[in-house]
Amino acid sequence: MRTQPIDQVAAGLPAETKTAVYEGSKIGHEKRTKLLFDHYGDPNRLRTLAGEIKQHVVENLDTYLPAVEARLVANGAKVHWAATAEAACEAVYSILKARGAKKLVKAKTMVSEEIELADYLEKRGIEALETDLGEFIVQLDHDHPSHIIKPIIHKNRRQIAELFEKSGLGAYDDEPGMITQRARQFLRHKYLEADAGLTGANFVVAESGRLVIVTNEGNSRFCLAATRCHIALVGIEKILPRDRDLALFLNLLARSGTAQQLTVYNEFILGPRAAGQPDGPDEMHVIFVDNGRTDVLASDCREILRCIRCGACLNTCPVYRKIGGHSFPWVYSGPIGAILTPQFMGVQHEPALPFASSLCGACGEVCPVKIDIPKILLELRSDVKKADAREHKNRLEKLGFRAFAWMMTHPRIFEMAGRIGRSMGWPSGNKGPMGAWLSERDLPPLPAHSFRDLWRRR
Amino acid sequence: METPLVSRDYILHRIRTALGRGAGQAVADPPPARIRVPQVSMELRVASMLERVRALAGEAVASSDPCAVVANLIAGKTALASNAPYLAECGICGLPGVRSGITGREELREICATVDIGITSADYALADTGTLVLLSSPREARMISLLPPAHIAVVPRERILTGLDELFALLPNPAEASSSMVLITGPSRTADIEQILVRGVHGPGQLTVIVV
Amino acid sequence: MTLTSGRAPVTGKRVQLMATCLCDAFHDDVAAATVEVLEHLGCEVAFPEGQTCCGQPAFNGGDWDSSRRVVRHTVRTFSGDDPVVVPSGSCAAMLFHGAALEFEHEPDLGAVQGLGRRTWELGDYIVNGLGVRSWPGRLDAAIALHRSCHTRGTGSSEAVALLLASIDGVRLVEIGEAEQCCGFGGTFSVGFPHISAAMGDLKLDHVRAVRPDLLVSGDTGCLMHLSGLAAREGIKLRTMHFAQVLRDALRKRG
Numbered sequence: 001m002r003t004q005p006i007d008q009v010a011a012g013l014p015a016e017t018k019t020a021v022y023e024g025s026k027i028g029h030e031k032r033t034k035l036l037f038d039h040y041g042d043p044n045r046l047r048t049l050a051g052e053i054k055q056h057v058v059e060n061l062d063t064y065l066p067a068v069e070a071r072l073v074a075n076g077a078k079v080h081w082a083a084t085a086e087a088a089c090e091a092v093y094s095i096l097k098a099r100g101a102k103k104l105v106k107a108k109t110m111v112s113e114e115i116e117l118a119d120y121l122e123k124r125g126i127e128a129l130e131t132d133l134g135e136f137i138v139q140l141d142h143d144h145p146s147h148i149i150k151p152i153i154h155k156n157r158r159q160i161a162e163l164f165e166k167s168g169l170g171a172y173d174d175e176p177g178m179i180t181q182r183a184r185q186f187l188r189h190k191y192l193e194a195d196a197g198l199t200g201a202n203f204v205v206a207e208s209g210r211l212v213i214v215t216n217e218g219n220s221r222f223c224l225a226a227t228r229c230h231i232a233l234v235g236i237e238k239i240l241p242r243d244r245d246l247a248l249f250l251n252l253l254a255r256s257g258t259a260q261q262l263t264v265y266n267e268f269i270l271g272p273r274a275a276g277q278p279d280g281p282d283e284m285h286v287i288f289v290d291n292g293r294t295d296v297l298a299s300d301c302r303e304i305l306r307c308i309r310c311g312a313c314l315n316t317c318p319v320y321r322k323i324g325g326h327s328f329p330w331v332y333s334g335p336i337g338a339i340l341t342p343q344f345m346g347v348q349h350e351p352a353l354p355f356a357s358s359l360c361g362a363c364g365e366v367c368p369v370k371i372d373i374p375k376i377l378l379e380l381r382s383d384v385k386k387a388d389a390r391e392h393k394n395r396l397e398k399l400g401f402r403a404f405a406w407m408m409t410h411p412r413i414f415e416m417a418g419r420i421g422r423s424m425g426w427p428s429g430n431k432g433p434m435g436a437w438l439s440e441r442d443l444p445p446l447p448a449h450s451f452r453d454l455w456r457r458r
Numbered sequence: 459m460e461t462p463l464v465s466r467d468y469i470l471h472r473i474r475t476a477l478g479r480g481a482g483q484a485v486a487d488p489p490p491a492r493i494r495v496p497q498v499s500m501e502l503r504v505a506s507m508l509e510r511v512r513a514l515a516g517e518a519v520a521s522s523d524p525c526a527v528v529a530n531l532i533a534g535k536t537a538l539a540s541n542a543p544y545l546a547e548c549g550i551c552g553l554p555g556v557r558s559g560i561t562g563r564e565e566l567r568e569i570c571a572t573v574d575i576g577i578t579s580a581d582y583a584l585a586d587t588g589t590l591v592l593l594s595s596p597r598e599a600r601m602i603s604l605l606p607p608a609h610i611a612v613v614p615r616e617r618i619l620t621g622l623d624e625l626f627a628l629l630p631n632p633a634e635a636s637s638s639m640v641l642i643t644g645p646s647r648t649a650d651i652e653q654i655l656v657r658g659v660h661g662p663g664q665l666t667v668i669v670v
Numbered sequence: 671m672t673l674t675s676g677r678a679p680v681t682g683k684r685v686q687l688m689a690t691c692l693c694d695a696f697h698d699d700v701a702a703a704t705v706e707v708l709e710h711l712g713c714e715v716a717f718p719e720g721q722t723c724c725g726q727p728a729f730n731g732g733d734w735d736s737s738r739r740v741v742r743h744t745v746r747t748f749s750g751d752d753p754v755v756v757p758s759g760s761c762a763a764m765l766f767h768g769a770a771l772e773f774e775h776e777p778d779l780g781a782v783q784g785l786g787r788r789t790w791e792l793g794d795y796i797v798n799g800l801g802v803r804s805w806p807g808r809l810d811a812a813i814a815l816h817r818s819c820h821t822r823g824t825g826s827s828e829a830v831a832l833l834l835a836s837i838d839g840v841r842l843v844e845i846g847e848a849e850q851c852c853g854f855g856g857t858f859s860v861g862f863p864h865i866s867a868a869m870g871d872l873k874l875d876h877v878r879a880v881r882p883d884l885l886v887s888g889d890t891g892c893l894m895h896l897s898g899l900a901a902r903e904g905i906k907l908r909t910m911h912f913a914q915v916l917r918d919a920l921r922k923r924g
Contacts, residue, residue, distance in 0.1 A: 004861050011864035020652070026847070027653050052489045062473045063485040069466075075637070081466040133659055134650035150650060157651050176651040180659055187660065192567060218604060218646040218661030224638070225600040226567070236469065244491035244626045251622065258649070261510075261587045262622070265661065266641040274637045276596035278566050290469045298476035318851045322868045356862060358855025358869070359730060360819035375771060381732030382772070401728045405736035408691070408722040409743040418695035436863035441898025451694045451701035455717050 004352040010323035017154050021146070021324035024153040028315035031259030032366070039261075050252055051370035054306035057206075057239045061297065064206045064239045065288065071209025075271035077284040085115035088233065088289045092117060092198065095231055095285050096126055101195030105187075107213070107220035108132035109200025110148060110309055111233040111289050113331040114344075117198075128198075129190050131219040133183055140167050146325030146333065148311040149257050154324050187219075197223030197281065198231045202308065203240045203249060204286075211269040211286070212246060214253065218265050230272070230281035236288050237305040249308065252368040257310035292344035301376045304339055306369040313363035313373060319356060328353070335363035335373045339380060347383045348391070354380035415452065422446045495624045503585035503618045504669055510588025514644030515657060516665035518588075524612045524668045525549040528577065531610060531666060532556065535574035538606070541597045542579035545612060548670070550577060561596065570605035576662070578603050580613045581635075582628075583667070586621040587643055590667065594638035603642065608664040611642075615669050678753070678788045680799040684714045686748050688756045688789075690890070691723035697890050703917035704757040704792060710920055711800060720747040724756075726764040731857045734772040741769045742778065745785050753799065754789045757913050759821035759888045760856075762791040791821060792913060793888055797829035804836035807919030812841045814882035815912075816873070816896070818889035819851045830888055830912050837919045846876040854895035870899045878905065885909045 036043040057064055069079045080095075082088035088111070096104060104121065106112060106128055118139065121128040130139040134151035138144060141163050145151030152160070161174035169182045191197075199220045203212040211232055213220045224230055240249060254260045273280030296305055314320045314334030325333035329350050330341040338353045347354075354377045363373040388394045407413050426443050427434055498506075504520055511518035521527045528537075528550050539545050539558040551558035556577065560566045570576065578598055582591035590611050594600050603609050619625055622641075629635065646661030657663040685708060689701040708715050725740030744765070748754045756762040766786035773779040796802050813834055817827040835842050853859065853869025873896060877885055885907055887893050893909040900907040910918075 007862040007864045010862075010868070024653050046492070049489060049492055053491075056486065056488045059477065060485040062470060062477055062479070065470065065473070081469055083465050083469055083472075087465060131660065132650075133648045137650070150653075152650055155651075157654075160651060176654045176656050179651060180648060180656040184659060188571075191660075192571065216647050216649075217659035219659070221600065221604055221640060222660045225604055236473075241488040242491050242630075244493055244630055245488075247623045247626045248492045260643075262589060262641065262643040264643050264645070264647055266643075268639040268641075270637045270639075272637065273594070277594055277637070278561055278563055278596065278599045279601050280594060280638060288469070290472070294469065294472035294476055297473060302476075318853065318869050318872075319862075319865055322865055322872070352861075355732070355858070356865070358819070358851045358853060358858045358866070360851030360855070361822045362819070362849065362851065365822065378730070378732075378768070378771060381730070382734045383732075385732035385734075397731075398733065401731055401733035401736040404723075404728055405725075405733075405739040408725070408740040411720045411722055414691070414695075414722045421695065434860065437860050438898075440863060440867045440902060441895065442901035443894065443898050444901075446696060447698050449698055451689050451698040452717070452719065454698055454702055455705075 004356065006323065006327050006352055006356050009327040013324065013327070016156055017324060018322070020156050021154050022321045024150060025315040025321045028150070028259065029312070029366070032256055032312055032315065035255050035259045035261070046248060046252060047368055047370045050248055050368055051306055053241065053245055054308070054369045055303060057241060058237060058297065058302055058305045061236065061239070064241070065236060067206050068204055068209055068239055071206070072286055075209045077209070077271055077286050080285060080287040082287055083290045085291050088115045088287060088291060089117055089120040091287045092231055092233070093121060093124060093126070095229070096121070096196055099195060099229055101229065102126055103190070103194045104128045104196050104198055105131050105191050105194040105223050105227065106198040107200065107215060107223050108135050108151070109198070109233050110331065111200055111235055111291070112198070113145065114291055115289070117233070129187070131187055131191070131223060132215070133180060133217060136183055136187065137163065144326065145331070147314055148309050148332065150311065154326060191222045191226040194227050196229035196231060197227040198233065199223055201232050201234045201238055202253065203246065204234055204238050205243050205246070206239050206241050208243055208270065210243065212250070213267040213269065214250070214263045214265065216258065216264045221265050221267055224267070224269065224281060225279050228281055229283045229285070230269070231285045231287065233287050233289055236290055236293050253308055253310055256312040256366065256368040296343045299343060300379060301339065301343065303371050304343060304376065306371055307336055307340070308369060310368055312366040312368065316362045316366045318360060318362065319358065335377070339373060339376045342380055347380060348387050351384045351388070354384060415450065418450050422448065422450070493623045493627050495627050496620055498585065498620045500615060500618070503620060504615055506585040507583055507588055507618050507667070507669060510586070511644070511665070511667045514588055516588070516644055516667060518667045518669070520669045522670065524670050525553065527668050528610060528612070529553050532575065536572070537575035537577055538569050538573045538602055539577040540579065540599060540602050543597065544579045544614065545577060548612060550612065566599055566601055570601040573606050575608045575610055576602035576604070576606040577610045577612065580611050580617065582625060583613050583618045584621050584625060584641070585618050589641050589643040591625060592640050592642065593636035594640070595636055600638065600640070604661050607658060607662055608666070609662040610666045610668065612668045612670060618669070676787065680753055680795070682752070683712050684716065684752045685755045686716050686718055686750070686752050688721055688724070688748065688754050688761065689717065690756060690758045690761045692890050693757060700757055700890055700911040700913055703911065703913040704755070706917045706920065707792070707913050708755065711796065711802060716752070718747045724761040724764040726761060726768060727856055729764065729768050729772055738772055738776065741773070741782060745781050748785060751788065753795065754785065755792055755795045756789065757792045757888070757911060758890060759791045759818045759824070759826050760891060762789050763820035763824070765789040791824065791826045791888060793830035793833060794824060794826040797832055798825045803832060805833045805916055805919060806923055808838040808922040809915060809919040810839035811883040812843050812881070813884045813886050813915070814843050814845050814877050814880055816845070816852060816885060816887040816892055817848055818887055818892050821888065826888060834886065834912060834915060837915070843880040843882050845880055847872070852892045852896055854892045856891065859895060866895070867899060870896055874900055874905060874907070877907070883908065884915070886912050886915055888912055
């Protein structure tokens with residue numbers, strides 16, 4: 001087994017990044033746990049039910065999607081479909097082009113990160129401005145978000161203040177309140193000038209066609225209130241059957257993600273503005289995006305499609321806490337990233353990812369829709385190795401595991417190997433499969449006997 | 459570029475293939491929705507509403523004379539009141555410094571961008587989370603509770619529900635009432651920078667709830 | 671993860687000891703202590719000589735063909751109805767969780783699940799199998815207990831804490847972020863040595879902060895990893911498997 005690239009990236013992270021990520025994720029997890037258990041005697045029952053509801057949707061997506069579409073159309077929205085990232089970007093662009101729109105304000109949506117929408121639009125002469133504070137800072141810095149719901153968990157205030165100074169947003173001041181005020185002032189005009197507002201949707205309700213958009217800052221509300229055209233990018237798995245399900249899901253999302261009873265703004269959108277409403281968009285477009293989701297649906301781990309993007313598994317994950325989101329190769333990081341990325345990109349695209357986990361099980365304990373993440377990681381590992389075998393890759397490792405199996409099904413050989421091992425002592429130097437392991441650890445001398453030697457002498 | 463229809467049918471076809479079935483199969487019933495509406499007296503609801511708003515760093519007062527409370531809060535500042543009839547009934551629209559009756563989009567934006575305070579009512583409030591429920595309508599514009607740096611909401615106590623579950627029990631499909639409903643729980647906030655809480659990011663940083 | 675299938679209740683006192691490959695080859699005293707502890711409880715301990723490993727390294731490594739071969743060997747070795755007791759939360763969990771997963775589509779799934787239902791982690795067996803809730807003897811030490819991750823969803827961690835706390839002279843000290851993994855993770859610590867070490871160092875910081883006399887765990891793998899890191903960094907840290915603690919306490923009975 002070789003040392004994996006992720007491990008090397010992690011080893012090279014600056015100390016202040018490590019500290020920022022560790023502190024941020026740890027606080028998030030601790031607050032979440034307290035809030036959930038303070039309010040619900042048995043939050044696990046809620047997690048189970050939420051998981052069952054989402055699984056039901058996933059299993060019946062073929063019926064739910066056309067139903068949602070019909071409701072949306074009846075409510076006055078235009079519905080678009082995009083099978084790929086490219087098609088989704090194109091759909092947004094053509095809506096904007098048809099309106100002659102040049103300026104777009106966008107709220108945070110993971111789908112737009114997946115499809116790299118902002119870059120696509122900028123290249124076509126459209127300003128696509130992030131309005132979520134964290135995303136705004138990331139965009140200003142030509143950086144990438146490193147957490148599903150805390151995009152700048154990897155940055156500290158000094159770095160942000162320097163960035164603002166460099167970007168002409170005011171002299172160095174690292175007080176978070178001041179940084180926020182400056183972003184507020186800058187973005188305020190942008191909303192009012194914008195031709196269109198783009199959001200994601202946390203949930204889409206099948207029975208009503210309602211989009212639910214959740215933010216703490218109020219930016220998605222601003223995108224909708226200030227512009228005449230609302231575009232929503234929605235993953236095809238975002239459906240809930242009934243409005244009443246929102247009571248459970250909004251509670252779980254806020255508690256799991258940001259440890260709040262409810263997120264500050266929960267926006268329920270049912271279509272463009274009605275006659276007489278003095279503000280709100282005249283046009284509403286919903287783009288349903290596949291971009292790999294139907295591949296996941298066809299795989300053995302379709303339960304991943306339950307994910308509501310709360311980030312709780314990142315916050316609790318000891319590996320994420322140590323390496324942050326940028327050590328992961330795609331927009332989704334942490335445990336959910338380790339299973340989404342290979343599912344969306346193909347298991348052989350990032351074969352090391354499912355292995356970047358100690359399988360400690362913490363993620364499975366916090367997931368609000370009870371995705372058995374550790375189990376899926378294990379299944380993906382098996383898929384990677386099967387693909388390796390087909391492609392004749394990693395043959396040395398395969399040989400190693402075969403030798404292991406041979407030894408462990410031959411007790412005499414196992415016993416002899418132990419005896420030889422004990423007489424030779426721990427290997428020295430950095431060579432061999434144990435080299436890296438022993439390069440950071442000193443082990444006590446080996447005993448003279450095996451346990452079975454002792455047992456026989458009894 | 460694929461035409462929209464092709465893309466739609468393509469995606470739906472892929473879904474059916476993945477699920478291993480033909481088109482038009484009936485959907486099984488989803489697991490039951492979880493709605494729990496506790497019995498809570500109005501006194502306790504009011505107390506919880508005030509307590510929760512305060513816990514979120516909002517101001518909360520119970521008063522039988524909301525007009526006087528608002529007058530005190532305005533104290534020389536400028537405000538825009540929504541067209542909710544309840545505000546006019548309370549006499550809030552007639553207070554000095556308070557504008558009201560705006561219906562034009564451009565005018566609304568201009569005023570909202572310059573006044574110090576936006577005043578609205580609320581269609582409902584949720585006691586256990588300190589939440590305001592606002593349905594967008596000609597009487598309640600979205601901008602008023604969003605653009606000004608401070609938001610005052612005047613809520614008659616009988617509109618206070620126990621919580622989110624009761625809202626959905628009462629309005630199983632609240633959308634029927636408006637194309638846009640918002641739940642506002644505390645002032646606009648972020649903890650993006652070093653997990654330090656900052657209020658007033660894009661929405662109002664100050665929130666005052668007056669329970670009448 | 672939780673124990674999926676109903677566990678066979680313990681009736682007699684005959685047990686089969688699965689020493690684990692690690693303890694058999696490199697930590698003989700942990701297995702020896704396990705025998706002493708079980709015999710103190712009146713158990714008749716058998717040690718099936720054909721035993722080797724639970725198959726976990728290949729399972730976690732993704733080579734399920736190889737792993738299944740080892741598991742089949744283990745199922746054959748631990749035949750009969752007697753409970754199998756393992757001084758390792760990780761190996762026990764492999765038999766009741768992991769093996770069931772990799773045998774999901776195999777014809778002999780039933781036999782594998784059968785073994786899983788009568789497999790117990792040592793602490794779980796003592797407290798929840800035999801109903802023993804306190805431990806005699808004496809040991810004067812402040813003990814930090816590392817709850818190993820593979821005992822999540824089982825009764826093991828609470829059981830071990832209960833037994834340790836009941837020993838005269840033992841003071842359990844709570845470590846920070848107790849639910850966090852120490853970074854061992856078997857093959858994980860080989861493929862991702864830096865991340866693993868960083869996780870281990872965090873655990874060590876928390877342990878040192880409460881100044882225990884002993885760091886105790888139910889998994890030898892975690893202890894090897896943590897004591898190895900500590901030794902390299904020149905940190906004085908005594909580690910013990912809880913079976914050794916129970917055994918040592920017995921030896922100081924008044």
